[in-house]
Amino acid sequence: NAGVTQTPKFQVLKTGQSMTLQCxxxxxxxxxxxxxxxxxxxxxxxxYSASEGTTDKGEVPNGYNVSRLNKREFSLRLxxxxxxxxxxxxxxxxVASSYNEQFFGPGTRLTVL
Amino acid sequence: QKExxxxxxxLSVPEGAIASLNCTYSDRGSQSFFWYRQxxxxxxxxxxxxxxxxxxxxxxxxxxxxKASQYVSLLIRDSQPSDSATYLCAVGTTGGSYIPTFGRxxxxxxxx
Numbered sequence: 001n002a003g004v005t006q007t008p009k010f011q012v013l014k015t016g017q018s019m020t021l022q023c024x025x026x027x028x029x030x031x032x033x034x035x036x037x038x039x040x041x042x043x044x045x046x047x048y049s050a051s052e053g054t055t056d057k058g059e060v061p062n063g064y065n066v067s068r069l070n071k072r073e074f075s076l077r078l079x080x081x082x083x084x085x086x087x088x089x090x091x092x093x094x095v096a097s098s099y100n101e102q103f104f105g106p107g108t109r110l111t112v113l
Numbered sequence: 114q115k116e117x118x119x120x121x122x123x124l125s126v127p128e129g130a131i132a133s134l135n136c137t138y139s140d141r142g143s144q145s146f147f148w149y150r151q152x153x154x155x156x157x158x159x160x161x162x163x164x165x166x167x168x169x170x171x172x173x174x175x176x177x178x179x180k181a182s183q184y185v186s187l188l189i190r191d192s193q194p195s196d197s198a199t200y201l202c203a204v205g206t207t208g209g210s211y212i213p214t215f216g217r218x219x220x221x222x223x224x225x
Contacts, residue, residue, distance in 0.1 A: 033212070040121075042217035043157070043201065058212065090156055100205055100213065101147060104156040 002026055004105035006091050012111045013081045021076040021108050023091030031094045032074035033102065034058075034066060036087040043090065049074055081112045115140040117204050119216035128225050132189040136202030136216055139183070146178055146185045147203040147213060157201055161187060192223040 007022045025032065034046040035058075045058030049068040063085060065077045074093075078085060088109050092102040116139040126132045134148075145164050149157035163169045163176040163185065175188040185204070189196055199220050205213035 040217065043215040045212055048212055100145060101159050101162055102203075102213065103159065107156050 004091055004093055004103055006089075006105040006108050008108060009106065010109050012113065013078075014113050015082060017081050018077070018079050019081065019110075020078075021089055021091075021110075022073070023075065023105055024073045025091075025093040025103075025105075026072065027093060027095075027103065028071070029093035029095050029103075030071070031100070032068065033092040033094075034064075034074070034076045035090045035092065036060065036085075037090060037107075038087050046076065046089075081110075083112045086110060086112045115143075115204070115214045117202055117214050117216040119200075119202050119219045121217060121219060123220040123222050125222045125224060126192050128192060128194060128223055130192050130223075132192045132196065132221055132223065134187040134189075134200050134202075134219050134221065136185045136187075136204075137183055138185070138202075138204040138214075140204065140206065140214075141180075141183065142206050143180075143183075143204045145205045145213070146176070147205075148174075148176060148187045149201040149203060149215075151199045151201060151218065153198070189221075192221075194223050194225055197221055197223050 004025045033048040035043045047066040049055045052071045091105040094100045094102045148161040151157045161176040169176045173190045177186045199218040201218045202216040203213040
């Protein structure tokens with residue numbers, strides 16, 4: 001069991017470039033999430049998918065789009081990267097039971113120049 | 114706006130002591146409470162969860178919940194240098210597509 005995997009681990013972009021962050025889980029979880037973590041700001045939710053076929057905005061969705069490709073995979077796309085999107089991005093998943101413990105991937109460190 | 118508050122620290126304790134980490138939350142409808150540990154440069158790792166008032170023990174860790182006071186804490190007994198990390202409190206409500214709200218974390222340093 002790999003748990004939650006993310007690619008790439010590191011990425012450097014120039015302002016205006018686009019990219020997609022990939023996330024996959026092999027725990028048969030229904031819900032998946034994308035967070036960003038900035039120093040002193042804690043984890044902030046970007047988008048989530050409660051179940052396959054649904055996606056919803058979180059606290060900081062501007063500048064991002066998501067796709068729930070199937071039950072296993074949930075991608076995050078930056079259409080036109082900005083320096084303010086420099087951050088560490090974490091994908092997480094949960095069973096989506098009433099109690100909803102989340103399991104996190106290793107993260108992607110993104111720098112936008 | 115659901116808020117989860119933690120003292121950012123750092124909290125410094127000597128090896129072998131009890132470390133006490135605290136978290137308060139604003140949403141009285143909250144039903145589930147989680148503690149995550151995050152080592153520098155790594156992802157958050159779930160270490161404890163609690164749903165009912167009172168204490169829950171797991172090895173050296175004890176989670177304490179007081180819903181009336183909207184307060185949850187994590188005690189680490191016999192603290193070790195390997196416990197040095199940031200501890201994140203997360204609070205959620207049951208049902209539907211609820212999403213846990215995270216605190217900003219408390220940095221714990223256990224010195225030999």
